[in-house]
Amino acid sequence: MRKKIDVSIMINIAILGFGIVGSGTYDLTVENAASIEKKVGVPVRVKKIVDILDFSKHPARDLITKNFDDVKNDPEISIVVETIGGTRVAYEFTKAALLAGKSVVTSNKALVSEHGLELTKIAKEKNVRYLFEASVGGGIPIIRPLKQCLAANEIEEIYGVLNGTTNYILTKMRDEGTSFADALKQAQDKGYAEKDPADDINGADAARKINILSWVAFGELVDYDKIERRGVGDITPNDIKKAKADGVVIKMVARAKRVDGKIVCSVAPQRVPLGSPFALVDGVQNAIIVRGNFVGEVMFYGPGAGGRATASAVMSDVIEIARNIVAHSKRA
Amino acid sequence: MRKKIDVSIMINIAILGFGIVGSGTYDLTVENAASIEKKVGVPVRVKKIVDILDFSKHPARDLITKNFDDVKNDPEISIVVETIGGTRVAYEFTKAALLAGKSVVTSNKALVSEHGLELTKIAKEKNVRYLFEASVGGGIPIIRPLKQCLAANEIEEIYGVLNGTTNYILTKMRDEGTSFADALKQAQDKGYAEKDPADDINGADAARKINILSWVAFGELVDYDKIERRGVGDITPNDIKKAKADGVVIKMVARAKRVDGKIVCSVAPQRVPLGSPFALVDGVQNAIIVRGNFVGEVMFYGPGAGGRATASAVMSDVIEIARNIVAHSKRA
Numbered sequence: 001m002r003k004k005i006d007v008s009i010m011i012n013i014a015i016l017g018f019g020i021v022g023s024g025t026y027d028l029t030v031e032n033a034a035s036i037e038k039k040v041g042v043p044v045r046v047k048k049i050v051d052i053l054d055f056s057k058h059p060a061r062d063l064i065t066k067n068f069d070d071v072k073n074d075p076e077i078s079i080v081v082e083t084i085g086g087t088r089v090a091y092e093f094t095k096a097a098l099l100a101g102k103s104v105v106t107s108n109k110a111l112v113s114e115h116g117l118e119l120t121k122i123a124k125e126k127n128v129r130y131l132f133e134a135s136v137g138g139g140i141p142i143i144r145p146l147k148q149c150l151a152a153n154e155i156e157e158i159y160g161v162l163n164g165t166t167n168y169i170l171t172k173m174r175d176e177g178t179s180f181a182d183a184l185k186q187a188q189d190k191g192y193a194e195k196d197p198a199d200d201i202n203g204a205d206a207a208r209k210i211n212i213l214s215w216v217a218f219g220e221l222v223d224y225d226k227i228e229r230r231g232v233g234d235i236t237p238n239d240i241k242k243a244k245a246d247g248v249v250i251k252m253v254a255r256a257k258r259v260d261g262k263i264v265c266s267v268a269p270q271r272v273p274l275g276s277p278f279a280l281v282d283g284v285q286n287a288i289i290v291r292g293n294f295v296g297e298v299m300f301y302g303p304g305a306g307g308r309a310t311a312s313a314v315m316s317d318v319i320e321i322a323r324n325i326v327a328h329s330k331r332a
Numbered sequence: 333m334r335k336k337i338d339v340s341i342m343i344n345i346a347i348l349g350f351g352i353v354g355s356g357t358y359d360l361t362v363e364n365a366a367s368i369e370k371k372v373g374v375p376v377r378v379k380k381i382v383d384i385l386d387f388s389k390h391p392a393r394d395l396i397t398k399n400f401d402d403v404k405n406d407p408e409i410s411i412v413v414e415t416i417g418g419t420r421v422a423y424e425f426t427k428a429a430l431l432a433g434k435s436v437v438t439s440n441k442a443l444v445s446e447h448g449l450e451l452t453k454i455a456k457e458k459n460v461r462y463l464f465e466a467s468v469g470g471g472i473p474i475i476r477p478l479k480q481c482l483a484a485n486e487i488e489e490i491y492g493v494l495n496g497t498t499n500y501i502l503t504k505m506r507d508e509g510t511s512f513a514d515a516l517k518q519a520q521d522k523g524y525a526e527k528d529p530a531d532d533i534n535g536a537d538a539a540r541k542i543n544i545l546s547w548v549a550f551g552e553l554v555d556y557d558k559i560e561r562r563g564v565g566d567i568t569p570n571d572i573k574k575a576k577a578d579g580v581v582i583k584m585v586a587r588a589k590r591v592d593g594k595i596v597c598s599v600a601p602q603r604v605p606l607g608s609p610f611a612l613v614d615g616v617q618n619a620i621i622v623r624g625n626f627v628g629e630v631m632f633y634g635p636g637a638g639g640r641a642t643a644s645a646v647m648s649d650v651i652e653i654a655r656n657i658v659a660h661s662k663r664a
Contacts, residue, residue, distance in 0.1 A: 028484055028626050035486050133481070139627035141481030148480075149465070149473030152360055152647030154367050277633060280609040294360050295471035295644035298634030301609060302627065312627035315484030331663075 010043040011322045014071040016093055017084035018051035018064070021107045021134070024307030025081055025314045026060055036315070040322045047077055050093075068093050072100050079321050081314055082106040087114050098122045098130065105317040107134035107310050113208040117221050129324075131317035136209040137162065137286045139309030140302040141316070146216045146290065153292025155217040157257040162209040164284035164304040165193045165200035166232045166252045170269075171282045173240045174249065180235060192284055192305075202231035203267035206254040210265050213288070214256035218263045222256075230268040243271055249279045277301075342375040343654045346403040348425055349416035350383035350396070353439045353466070356639030357413055357646045358392055368647070372654045379409055382425075400425050404432050411653050413646055414438040419446050430454045430462065437649040439466035439642050445540040449553050461656075463649035468541040469494065469618045471641030472634040473648070478548045478622065485624025487549040489589040494541040496616035496636040497525045497532040498564045498584045502601075503614045505572045506581065512567060524616055524637075534563035535599035538586040542597050545620070546588035550595045554588075562600040575603055581611045609633075 013029075015022045029036070029046050037043045048071050049055075049064045058064070071077055080097040082104055084090040090111050094104050098119065106112065111119075112132045123130035133143045137160075146155070161167050165187055172183035184201075187193035199205045207227045215221040232252050243250050248271040256265045272279045277299060281287040286304025291297045303309040345361075347354045361368070361378050369375045380403050381387075381396045390396070403409055412429040414436055416422040422443050426436050430451065438444065443451075444464045455462035465475045469492075478487070493499050497519055504515035516533075519525035531537045539559045547553040564584050575582050580603040588597045604611045609631060613619040618636025623629045635641040 024626070032484060032486055032625070036484065039483055140630055141477045144481050145473045145477060148652060149476050149648050150644065151371055151651045152364060152368065152644050154364055275612070277609045277612040280607070280612060292644060293364070294356070294640045294647075296635045296638075296641055298472055298632070300630070300632060302630030306628075308626045309628055312482065312484050312624060315626075316481050319483045320480060 010045055011040065011078060011325060012045060012047040012074075012076045013079040013081060013318060014048040014050065014074075014077045015046055015081045015083065016050045016068070016071070016090075017082065018049050018053070018055060019083060019085075020307040021310045021314065022049070022051070022081070022083040024311035025083065027308070028311045028315050036319065040319060041326045044318065044322050048074065068096070072096055077102060078325060079103045079105060079318055081318065082108055082111075083314070084108065085110070087111050091115055094119055094130075095122065098126055098128060101126055101128060103129040103131070103321045105131050105134075105314055105321070107132070107314055109135040109205070109208045109212060113211045113224055116212065116215065129321050131321065132212065133317050134310050134313035136212050137288055137300070138164075138302070138304040138306060139312045140286055140288065140300050140304065141313070142213065142288050142300050143216055144316070145300065146213065150290060150292050150295060150298070153294050155290060155292050157255070157291045158210070158213050158217055158288065159253055159255040160210075160288035161251050161278070161281045161286055162254045162288070162304065163200055163203075163206040163252055164286060165197060166206075167281065167286075168192050168284050170232065170235070170240075170250055170252065173235070173237060174244065177237055177240075179237055180233065201233050203229040203252065206252060206267045207265070210254035210256050210267065214263055214265050217256065217290070218258065220263050222263050222265050226265075228266040228268070232269050235269060246271070247274050248272060249274060251278070251281070342377055343372065343410060343657060344377060344379040344406075344408045345411040345413060345650060346380040346382065346406075346409045347378055347413045347415065348382045348400070348403070348422075349414065350381050350385070350387060351415060351417075352639040353642045353646065354381070354383070354413070354415040356643035357415065359640070360643045360647050368651065372651060373658045376650065376654050380406065400428070404428055409434060410657060411435045411437060411650055413650065414440055414443075415646070416440065417442070419443050423447055426451055426462075427454065430458055430460060433458055433460060435460040435462070435653045437463050437466070437646055437653070439464070439646055441467040441537070441540045441544060445543045445556055448544070448547065461653050463653065464544065465649050466642050466645035468544050469620055469632070470496075470634070470636040470638060471644045472618055472620065472632050472636065473645070474545065474620050474632050475548055476648070477632065478545065482622060482624050482627060482630070485626050487622060487624050489587070489623045490542070490545050490549055490620065491585055491587040492542075492620035493583050493610070493613045493618055494586045494620070494636065495532055495535075495538040495584055496618060497529060498538075499613065499618075500524050500616050502564065502567070502572075502582055502584065505567070505569060506576065509569055509572075511569055512565065533565050535561040535584065538584060538599045539597070542586035542588050542599065546595055546597050549588065549622070550590065552595050554595050554597050558597075560598040560600070564601050567601060578603070579606050580604060581606060583610070583613070
């Protein structure tokens with residue numbers, strides 16, 4: 001059972017990992033404190049931040065601890081935001097937080113794709129939540145729309161441009177005729193691509209994201225290793241030129257659909273007709289198209305990464321949980 | 333207080349008005365019955381349909397009644413779908429249904445724009461819901477995303493192509509060089525425009541929709557008469573040609589934003605740069621762009637009208653209410 005927490009005063013959250021998304025989330029709770037309090041009914045404040053780096057000069061320095069136990073053992077903290085990334089420490093902390101009766105909100109696509117089933121099961125048993133709107137599409141609302149707004153549909157297919165790095169590279173190659181290597185270098189210089197961009201280039205990042213979308217849409221988490229993946233590393237300026245001449249544009253498309261009753265997920269470069277709004281998804285933008293048997297096709301488009309945009313998605317989950325905690329405490 | 337209803341067996345709904353959206357909603361409950369039951373936990377079935385026309389040959393003929401009292405006085409019906417349109421009978425029935433302790437879901441933009449405040453207040457007092465996802469943007473999820481997915485943001489601006497009829501006309505004029513009158517005639521022949529298309533052409537339809545979005549985003553329902561409106565009736569093939577030459581496209585844009593602390597809503601033809609995905613919103617498609625202080629700009633795009641698409645939005649509201657009723661009954 002959920003521990004009794006006095007939410008008549010405020011909702012306390014903790015942030016694990018104070019990188020781009022973690023600090024964006026902290027900034028959001030400060031900048032938008034007033035409007036969030038109005039929506040939730042009580043203030044939502046960050047009580048602790050866990051990170052092993054030195055933040056002794058950061059305005060939030062008094063909240064920072066290197067010890068996760070300070071969060072786990074704090075009965076006042078009801079929601080934990082995990083923005084550590086990876087599947088080792090993040091897995092351990094998430095599991096411990098859920099078992100301690102705290103809800104967890106994450107932007108960690110690798111963890112959700114790999115351990116989402118188990119972590120969701122634990123959350124259910126402990127009567128808390130494990131939410132991951134921010135794990136796909138950065139700031140674009142897509143998990144909740146799939147669960148709720150399109151709930152009346154039988155989903156037939158989901159496809160999208162889910163990796164900003166490769167989309168930036170393909171856009172550069174098309175607009176400026178640069179080689180793949182040069183475009184990648186520019187993406188790294190601008191901070192869009194990581195030093196080791198392998199997971200972006202080979203499609204692993206997009207595969208994890210389509211895996212999560214497919215799980216939400218079809219209720220089945222496909223084995224990640226079974227996702228067909230073809231990266232963009234071998235696309236030449238010549239391929240791009242030929243596409244232009246054919247009136248199409250090359251996009252790395254992640255796709256999930258039901259084929260003969262089985263869910264099939266894939267990631268591969270594809271030729272998209274120029275007349276489609278999907279073709280105009282340029283640079284680090286993401287877009288996700290959902291086809292349902294009643295709604296037809298709807299597209300969700302926006303910033304697929306970035307600290308502030310992703311924090312918007314993280315905090316939408318936090319607000320949902322906070323509203324429920326407040327409603328529950330009123331009924332009790 | 334909500335009447336005790338035995339939801340361990342099923343959720344019963346009624347549909348008021350059996351036109352395009354009403355019959356689309358009925359079809360959805362039949363075609364997707366199994367997946368909806370799985371999501372809600374119990375079956376959701378249409379128990380009664382109110383319409384004054386003759387449907388004696390329709391498969392659903394046994395459910396049809398001309399008398400709204402059959403719905404109002406049926407304690408088994410917990411959710412009423414209002415797809416009558418207009419603000420006279422629809423207002424009367426909605427109010428009576430709410431006062432009888434039933435939740436109401438609607439696609440009726442005129443009613444929400446005109447009486448939304450009062451009806452929402454009544455719903456709150458009776459501990460039921462008044463939801464209107466389908467009143468803006470047809471099948472595109474936009475009301476719930478504004479309320480929930482983007483709740484962490486302070487919304488700075490919302491703008492969109494919200495009227496399919498005028499967008500179809502402007503698209504025809506651009507692609508085929510037709511006159512406004514000819515394009516309108518084609519829209520009417522295809523069933524996209526009504527016999528009396530005045531409310532589409534003069535911007536009244538789009539004004540009601542932006543009024544509703546503005547209410548949800550900013551928490552304030554602007555007086556409809558204060559919305560600046562400029563229609564598309566005086567746009568000439570020459571204007572379109574000039575726009576083409578300038579590398580822009582003319583769209584009828586509805587807009588809501590905060591100016592000096594006040595909410596300002598407007599509808600007017602505007603020139604949109606060709607490079608924006610917004611410029612590619614063609615034909616009867618709709619698109620809505622929301623700018624929040626953390627997420628930046630996100631776009632929601634899809635079918636802005638049509639019976640099946642709009643039914644998807646209607647039923648997303650029904651499913652939300654049904655899930656809450658089932659959860660509430662479990663706790664009780």
